[in-house]
Amino acid sequence: MKAQIKFRMPDGTDWYVNKTFNDRQHLDNYMSKVERDKDCFVDEVWYDESEAHPSEPSCEECNDKGWIDTYNTNTSVQEIQRCDECKVFTSDDEAKQFKNK
Numbered sequence: 336m337k338a339q340i341k342f343r344m345p346d347g348t349d350w351y352v353n354k355t356f357n358d359r360q361h362l363d364n365y366m367s368k369v370e371r372d373k374d375c376f377v378d379e380v381w382y383d384e385s386e387a388h389p390s391e392p393s394c395e396e397c398n399d400k401g402w403i404d405t406y407n408t409n410t411s412v413q414e415i416q417r418c419d420e421c422k423v424f425t426s427d428d429e430a431k432q433f434k435n436k
């Protein structure tokens with residue numbers, strides 16, 4: 336994601352930074368680091384949210400992993416199963432093979 340940040344410097348001047356960030360977290364980290372390093376503060380920030388990676392996983396069941404580590408009550412073992420919510424894998428075996436790679 337591209338972002339433009341307007342920092343207000345200690346002497347009252349404005350400082351614009353144009354930079355590309357991995358995601359919103361990266362942007363936040365960068366801003367707080369600059370604020371600390373330069374003793375300035377963020378006045379305004381513009382960014383294109385559409386370019387950012389979604390911070391929320393689209394599948395809450397498996398956090399977008401496609402598999403879940405679960406306790407199988409039928410066989411009484413802890414095992415990898417495919418996530419039945421997003422169905423990334425076609426079977427539990429496929430999920431296991433992926434996980435064991």
Ligand SMILES: [Zn+2]
Nearest residue numbers: 394397418421
């Ligand atoms: Zn899932």
